[in-house]
Amino acid sequence: MSTKALDAQPKFAQIKQYIIDNIRAGTWHENQRVPSENELAEQFNVSRMTARRALSELTDTGILTRSQGLGTFVASFKSQSSLLEIKNIADEVRLRNGHYSCTVLSLESMAAVAPIAIALGVEVDSQVYRSVLIHNENDTPLQVEERFVNPTLAGDYLQQDFADFTPHEYLSHVAPLTEARHTVEAIMPSNEVCQWLGLFNEEPCLQVIRRTWSAEGIVSFARLISPGSKYRLGGHLTFKKKQP
Incomplete structure (x- = not known):
């Protein structure tokens, strides 16, 4: 500057x-x-x-x-995401004065297999939308996002340019979120995920499985995978004192 x-x-x-x-x-x-x-x-x-x-x-x-x-x-040179609220990863990167970019690997319609159908609350073999994206910080892969979306709540999902904004931003606009549930676990990445994240040595990754709801029903089911060396989860809680 x-x-x-x-x-x-x-x-x-x-x-x-x-x-x-x-x-x-x-x-x-x-x-x-x-x-x-x-x-x-x-x-x-x-x-x-x-x-x-x-x-x-x-x-x-x-x-x-x-x-x-x-x-x-x-601070430790790891990205941090909160367990207490859903944040837009692009905003997190920009708050650190980093350059955010996205690589779209897949954007398609597919027949829902049983686990996906159950997660989205739709019929088995009904059409759902699927996207696979890599979120980058300063041109370095930070997170792989695989997301399945209920078409009845986000009909134009496949027509979006996610190089300009994230799926989270789009879904928050067309189907404002009212509820989210997620699980977090450490995993060893598959060869495909290693390739996507540019991991040349095997290392544990952080996987977040998240389902989101709007007032009309389940909006999406997502799997977010980040290298353990680059990402962490944290949060801050404030408790009100009990009135005497």
Whole structure:
């Protein structure tokens, strides 16, 4: 980023960009402590509150991690998705200032075999839609998504250009989600999945099986597979105190 463009940014955004640039350049490594609020405030001639905002926003997006009493550190270089809410993977990548892209491997109509029919609540051998996509971050495969979709709730699914937006974005628009259920497990990937993810050495992968509902019924059944070395699941819970 040019100096002129940097100067035009708000101060907290300049601090964020400074931190991101140091991480990308390899100046600051994984788990390395970054400057404190006081140090950043002095360096950028801003208030401590402004420096805190920059650190907090980068922590919220998973780029940094904070440890009370110890400081703020460069987070582990893994993507993080929440178990508590369904996030759009493209948004997650962009929040990390990464470049998101998608490779469409398959987009077709097929006869539903029994497990798929049961998962979608449709008749066996009825037509359902199937897509297989690779989600990339900075042109590196991050996740394989195989999704089966109920055509009665997303009739134009096969006509979409998922290079421009994700299936999650499209389905959220045409059949707003009201419920989701998922299971998470560690698996050893098949040779095909290894090829899709660019895995040259066998390593465990994280597999999420997810079904989603709208007010009209089951919308989709998806299998999401990510390399264990590049992805993790996490979440944050806030509990209300009991009233006396």
